[in-house]
Amino acid sequence: xxxxxxxxxxxSITPLVQxxxxxxxxxxxVIYDAVDIDIPRGKVTAIMGPSGTGKTxxxxxxxxxxxxxxxxxxxxxxxxxxxSRAQLFALRKRMGMLFQNGALLTxxxxxxxxxxxxxxxTALPESxxxxxxxxxxxxxxxxxxRDLYPEELSGGMSRRVALARAISLDPELVMYDEPFTGQDxxxxxxxxxxxxxxNNALGLTSIVVSHDVEEVLSISDYAYVIAGGKVLGxxxxxxxxxxxxxxxxxxxxxxxxxxxPFHYKAxxxxxxxxxxxxxxxx
Amino acid sequence: xxxxxxxxxxxxxxxxFFLFTVIAALPSALMxxxxxxxxxxxxxxxxxxxxxxxxxxxxxxxxxxxxxTLQVFGxxxxxxxAIALSVVREFGPVVTALLFAGRAGSALAxxxxxMKATDQLSGMEMMAVDPVKRVIAPRFLxxxxxxxxxxxxxxxxxxxxxxxxxxxxxxxGVDAGSYWAGIKEVLHGNDIRxxxxxxxxxxxxxxxIAVYQGYHAAPTSAxxxxxxxxxxVISSLAILALDFILTAFMF
Numbered sequence: 411x412x413x414x415x416x417x418x419x420x421x422s423i424t425p426l427v428q429x430x431x432x433x434x435x436x437x438x439x440v441i442y443d444a445v446d447i448d449i450p451r452g453k454v455t456a457i458m459g460p461s462g463t464g465k466t467x468x469x470x471x472x473x474x475x476x477x478x479x480x481x482x483x484x485x486x487x488x489x490x491x492x493x494s495r496a497q498l499f500a501l502r503k504r505m506g507m508l509f510q511n512g513a514l515l516t517x518x519x520x521x522x523x524x525x526x527x528x529x530x531x532t533a534l535p536e537s538x539x540x541x542x543x544x545x546x547x548x549x550x551x552x553x554x555x556r557d558l559y560p561e562e563l564s565g566g567m568s569r570r571v572a573l574a575r576a577i578s579l580d581p582e583l584v585m586y587d588e589p590f591t592g593q594d595x596x597x598x599x600x601x602x603x604x605x606x607x608x609n610n611a612l613g614l615t616s617i618v619v620s621h622d623v624e625e626v627l628s629i630s631d632y633a634y635v636i637a638g639g640k641v642l643g644x645x646x647x648x649x650x651x652x653x654x655x656x657x658x659x660x661x662x663x664x665x666x667x668x669x670x671p672f673h674y675k676a677x678x679x680x681x682x683x684x685x686x687x688x689x690x691x692x
Numbered sequence: 693x694x695x696x697x698x699x700x701x702x703x704x705x706x707x708x709f710f711l712f713t714v715i716a717a718l719p720s721a722l723m724x725x726x727x728x729x730x731x732x733x734x735x736x737x738x739x740x741x742x743x744x745x746x747x748x749x750x751x752x753x754x755x756x757x758x759x760x761t762l763q764v765f766g767x768x769x770x771x772x773x774a775i776a777l778s779v780v781r782e783f784g785p786v787v788t789a790l791l792f793a794g795r796a797g798s799a800l801a802x803x804x805x806x807m808k809a810t811d812q813l814s815g816m817e818m819m820a821v822d823p824v825k826r827v828i829a830p831r832f833l834x835x836x837x838x839x840x841x842x843x844x845x846x847x848x849x850x851x852x853x854x855x856x857x858x859x860x861x862x863x864x865g866v867d868a869g870s871y872w873a874g875i876k877e878v879l880h881g882n883d884i885r886x887x888x889x890x891x892x893x894x895x896x897x898x899x900x901i902a903v904y905q906g907y908h909a910a911p912t913s914a915x916x917x918x919x920x921x922x923x924x925v926i927s928s929l930a931i932l933a934l935d936f937i938l939t940a941f942m943f
Contacts, residue, residue: 473818499820506818513815516807517730527819530826575819 424487426451426583426615427472431481434467441467443639444481449583454609454616456630456647458623459637460661460670465619466510468636469585472617473507474498486582503531506576506584510591512568514560514575520547521556524575531579546574550604566597573604583615584608590622598622602629623662627651635661637670707904713824714832714903721829731830735796736838740845742791747846750783751775751855759864768864772871773878775856780879780887784847786935789894792839793927797902800831801923804906805916813907828907832899839895840888847887851875886942893934898927 427449434442441464449455457465470476472483474490483490485501493501514523524543528534534542547553550570560568569589576584586605590598606629609616620626627633627647635643635650635658643653651662660668676682721728758774804827807813813823849855860866902923909919 470814475814475817499822502818502820507815509811509815511810513811515812515815516810527821530819530821 423451425449426486427617428484429468429472429481430484432471432478432483433480434464434471434476434478436464436467440639442478442481445636445639445641447634447641449615449617450632451615452609452613453631454606454618454629456626456633457617457619458621458626458633458635458661461621463637464639465621465636466587469507469587469617469619472585473502473505503527503579504582506579506581508569508572508576508584508586508589510588511565512560512572514563514568514572516560518559519556520552520558520560520563520571523560523571524578527575527579542578543574546578547571549577549608550574551600564597566593566600569593569597569601570604573601573608577608577612577614580612581614583617586616586618586620588620589618590620590625598625605629623664637661706908707900710904710907711900714828714900717822717825717829718833720825721833724826724830727826727830728834731834732838735800735831735834736841739792739795739838739842742795743788743842743846744849746787746791747849748855748858750787750846751779751850751852751857752859754778754783754850755856755859755864759860759866768866769870770874771860771864771866772851772856773874775860776851776875776879777883779847779850779856780883782935782939783850784843785887785890785894786931788843788846788891789839789898789931790928792835792842792895793898793902793924793931796835796838797898797923797927798920800835800899800902801906801909801919802916804828804831804903805909805911805919808907808909809911809913809916824907828903832903835899835902836892836895839898840891843887843891886938889942890935890938893938894931897930897934901927901930 425448427447429445429447431444431446432442433440433444447457447468457468459465467476471478472485472490474483474493477491485505488501490498490501514520515526518526521543524546525539528539528542532539544553544556547556550573552567552570552574555563555567555571560571563571573584589601589605593601602625605616605618608614618626618630627650630647633644633647633650634641635653635655637657642655643650643658645653650658653659653662657669659665660670666672677685754775755771758778759768759771762768762770762774804813807823807827813827816823816826851857857868857871861868861871905919905923905926909915
């Protein structure tokens with residue numbers, strides 16, 4: 411890669427998350443084939459790629475929910491996959507994750523959902539938990555929705571509540587899994603602004619996994635394009651836009667045919683229609 | 693054939709391992725009184741209506757059937773004994789467990805399966821909360837506690853004034869005194885102890901099957917549907933098979 415490494419972009423500080431030689435397969439399908447990814451501290455890093463390239467898988471690997479076949483993931487210098495369960499749980503308190511559908515607990519109200527990590531992991535008095543929860547809800551603009559249940563929320567609101575919950579323990583890293591999928595323009599704008607502003611205001615490090623190219627490039631400091639188990643391009647948003655890789659260009663421009671073919675792998679069309687097997691089904 | 697047996701044994705192994713994990717997490721379920729109260733309500737209290745109604749119907753049917761047979765031998769006055777023994781030893785624990793599997797077991801499996809399908813369980817894991825401690829253990833324990841209590845209520849309903857007594861004494865004219873005196877004379881502590889053992893075993897089996905099926909459901913709508921069906925089918929068979937084994941030992 412010719413683009414500057416993320417280390418250079420953030421000075422000489424080591425990256426918060428370092429992925430080295432990561433290999434991961436889902437049954438016979440190879441998802442990652444020896445990829446290296448660095449997530450610089452204090453920045454918003456975008457992970458982009460076509461659907462089905464395992465972008466969500468990457469987040470689960472960083473969070474230690476799944477184990478890689480080879481390679482390592484380190485979070486703040488600690489190897490995530492060599493930790494005991496208790497150590498891993500201690501590590502996860504320093505990460506927040508926003509699932510695609512929010513993953514709010516359906517039997518709890520918005521308030522109790524945001525209070526959930528605080529009640530589980532701290533011994534704070536209820537009055538202080540109330541203050542903290544209202545502060546987090548205010549940050550995402552949903553202080554007034556505290557008594558609603560998850561089924562009463564729209565998709566965008568669920569994600570904002572989930573965001574408030576993800577930052578309730580003041581983590582160092584927040585991982586967003588496809589935050590813009592299925593959002594109308596307004597809630598998309600709200601989420602984009604929140605991701606950017608929370609990152610700056612709280613001094614977070616953010617990873618945004620998405621295939622909404624324009625939206626995610628406009629709020630990120632650094633971007634990776636992943637497809638076919640490899641990192642195809644990386645760099646600042648400008649560098650990625652200027653990439654010469656045909657696949658990156660096809661992905662950024664949304665062309666229907668190119669290195670990623672329109673047709674799923676099949677026998678030639680004419681042979682399929684007129685071949686010996688045509689119309690004969692044993 | 694070998695792969696079928698292999699898969700089966702693998703499933704049994706996984707389920708056993710899961711059971712040990714759940715049992716290890718039981719103390720932390722007791723540390724969450726609010727969760728426990730909520731689960732006892734949804735597993736136990738919400739099963740009350742079906743258990744109470746079924747109990748009294750079973751009692752009424754038994755009264756009709758037994759009275760006819762006993763009359764043949766001129767022993768109509770022993771109706772209370774016949775009802776009480778069959779209900780305490782068999783119908784109470786077994787029918788309650790079957791109803792429990794259909795009402796509470798299926799609901800547990802569906803709820804846990806849906807929580808899995810909507811990422812709530814992995815969300816908890818990412819928040820450093822063990823879903824086995826927070827979700828599974830309280831539900832398992834609630835099932836274990838509810839079953840004997842429900843079986844007791846079922847038994848009382850079947851024998852008492854809303855069940856066997858209503859038909860036998862009020863309708864068929866068996867003497868109320870001999871109805872109750874017979875029960876008092878023949879029903880021993882042993883019978884009640886055996887009944888309690890049965891419903892504890894059934895409670896453990898039903899809850900285990902339900903939480904296992906839910907927790908290991910495929911995270912799709914078809915997966916949750918299959919988990920729910922499996923829960924009811926496997927629980928029912930397990931209850932009847934276990935009942936035979938337990939009865940053989942207690943005979």
